[in-house]
Amino acid sequence: MYRVSRHRSNAVPQKNPMQPVTPSTVMIDRSRLLDRFLRYVRVETTADPSSNLYPSSPGQRELGQMLRDELAAISILDAELDENALVWGTVPATDGSVSAGSPSPTVAMVAHMDTSPEAPGKDVNPQVIDAYAGGDIPLPSGGLISVAKSESLSDLVGKTLITTDGRTLLGGDDKAGIAIIMEVAQTLIENPHLVHGPVRILFTCDEEIGRGTDKIDLRKLDATVAYTLDGGGAGVIDVETFSADGATVRFVGHNIHPSIGKGRMVNALRAAADFVSALPRTTCTPETTEDREGFIHPHTIHGGVGEASVDLILRSFESEDLADYARLIETTANQVAADTPGIEAHVSIRQQYRNLREGLDDLPESVSLAEAAFEQLGRQPTRMIIRGGTDGSQLTEKGLPTPNLSSGQHNIHAVTEFACLDEMVEAAQHVIKMLELWSQQRA
Ligand SMILES: [Zn+2]
Incomplete structure (x- = not known):
C-alpha cells in the first residue's frame, strides 16, 4: 500500500466494561502459516509501473496459480484464477450461521499479490529469527535493521520475526495478508464448529502501482463488507484514508x-x-x-x-x-x-480516491464488529488514519465498505522490511472471531 505514515485518530472508543473478555480458543497452525509465508515471498511479484500489461509482471500470475491450487487442495470448490490473474474463492457458510432462514452477510477478505517496485523483489531469501532477543538485527549480506530506525522492534522481543537477507524487500506487504487469509480459510474448513457466513477470498494484482481494483467486479465478489489485510503491526483498524x-x-x-x-x-x-x-x-x-x-x-x-x-x-x-x-x-x-x-x-x-470514512459511515458494523472481535480476544484495538490510500479506499468508494486491518508487516518497501509471525497468528485469530460476529448479523 502507498501509506506514508499513520497516526492515531482521536476516535479511539472506550472499552465496554460489560463486554466479557474471553481468551482465544482458536488454535492457529503457526508452522504451517510460516511455511506458507516463506513460500509466497519467494515468488518475485514486483509490480512494474512501466508496463501496460495486466498484471504488470508475470510473477503475479505465477503466485496466483500457486494460491488457486492451494485453495483447490483444501477443497475450495470455486477456486479460480481469472484472466486478469486475480484469485477468487469461497469458504461456504457453516450451517450454524443461518437462523430462521435468513443467511448471514458475505464477508470478503482481500490482499494483494504484487510487491512494491521501490526495492528489489527478485530472489527473496527470507531469514527466520526465533525468539528475537532484542537489539539491532544484522542482515547476512550487510545492512542492519536498527532499533533506532524501527520503533516497533522494541515491542517484539521474544517473537518470531522474518527478515530479508539485506538485498531485497521481504514482500510481507502484502504476502503476510495473503498467508493469513489462506491460513484462515484452511482453519475454517478443518474446524466446522467455527461458525461463519460465506467468506469470499480475493487476491488482487498491481495494488502498489494504483491498479489494484481495476479488474475487480463487485457483482462477482457479491459481499456486504470487505477487509483488506494490508496494515502494519497488530491490533489496528485503518478507518480513514486521504x-x-x-x-x-x-x-x-x-x-x-x-x-x-x-x-x-x-x-x-x-x-x-x-x-x-x-x-x-x-x-x-x-x-x-x-x-x-x-x-x-x-x-x-x-x-x-x-x-x-x-x-x-x-x-x-x-x-x-x-x-x-x-x-x-x-x-x-x-x-x-x-x-x-x-x-x-x-x-x-x-x-x-476518496476518504474511506465516507463509505464506512454507511455500514458502521464494518468497524464496530472488527473492534468487538479484538475486545472479545482481550486485545485493545486502535483506530488509525492513513496519510495515503488503500485498495479499500477505492472499493469503499465503489460501494463496498472496506476497512484495512493489521497483518504484521513492518518497514515496508525497503530492504529492512520484516514481518512478525506472532502478529500474523493474532491477525488470523482476529479474522476468525470477526467472521463469527458477522455470522450473527442478518444479510
Ligand atoms: Zn500493501
Whole structure:
C-alpha cells in the first residue's frame, strides 16, 4: 500500500466494561502459516509501473496459480484464477450461521499479490529469527535493521520475526495478508464448529502501482463488507484514508532558435518554474504537514521551451478541501499566464480516491464488529488514519465498505522490511472471531 505514515485518530472508543473478555480458543497452525509465508515471498511479484500489461509482471500470475491450487487442495470448490490473474474463492457458510432462514452477510477478505517496485523483489531469501532477543538485527549480506530506525522492534522481543537477507524487500506487504487469509480459510474448513457466513477470498494484482481494483467486479465478489489485510503491526483498524485528486498544469509557449529569440520566444519552462515557485511553500506541502493536515504536492515537471507540464497531487482527509486546492492551482496558473505574455495555461484535475470514512459511515458494523472481535480476544484495538490510500479506499468508494486491518508487516518497501509471525497468528485469530460476529448479523 502507498501509506506514508499513520497516526492515531482521536476516535479511539472506550472499552465496554460489560463486554466479557474471553481468551482465544482458536488454535492457529503457526508452522504451517510460516511455511506458507516463506513460500509466497519467494515468488518475485514486483509490480512494474512501466508496463501496460495486466498484471504488470508475470510473477503475479505465477503466485496466483500457486494460491488457486492451494485453495483447490483444501477443497475450495470455486477456486479460480481469472484472466486478469486475480484469485477468487469461497469458504461456504457453516450451517450454524443461518437462523430462521435468513443467511448471514458475505464477508470478503482481500490482499494483494504484487510487491512494491521501490526495492528489489527478485530472489527473496527470507531469514527466520526465533525468539528475537532484542537489539539491532544484522542482515547476512550487510545492512542492519536498527532499533533506532524501527520503533516497533522494541515491542517484539521474544517473537518470531522474518527478515530479508539485506538485498531485497521481504514482500510481507502484502504476502503476510495473503498467508493469513489462506491460513484462515484452511482453519475454517478443518474446524466446522467455527461458525461463519460465506467468506469470499480475493487476491488482487498491481495494488502498489494504483491498479489494484481495476479488474475487480463487485457483482462477482457479491459481499456486504470487505477487509483488506494490508496494515502494519497488530491490533489496528485503518478507518480513514486521504481523499485524493491528481492535477496537471500544462503551459504552452513558443519555441524558436535562441539566436533569433528576441521578442519571439515564449518559454513555457520558465512559466512552469514560476508556477511551482508561486505555490504555497510554508504550509500545505508534504514537507510541512502531518496528522490530519492536507497538502498540494508538485512532484514532476517535464517538457521544454515550447510546452512544459507540472504534475501535482492534492490530498486531504476532507474531500471539500480538494476543491479549494484545485481553485488555488487554477488561480496560480492563470496568474503566471497573465504575467508572461504569450503563455497559455491549461489545468486538468482528476479524481483519484476518496476518504474511506465516507463509505464506512454507511455500514458502521464494518468497524464496530472488527473492534468487538479484538475486545472479545482481550486485545485493545486502535483506530488509525492513513496519510495515503488503500485498495479499500477505492472499493469503499465503489460501494463496498472496506476497512484495512493489521497483518504484521513492518518497514515496508525497503530492504529492512520484516514481518512478525506472532502478529500474523493474532491477525488470523482476529479474522476468525470477526467472521463469527458477522455470522450473527442478518444479510
Ligand atoms: Zn500493501
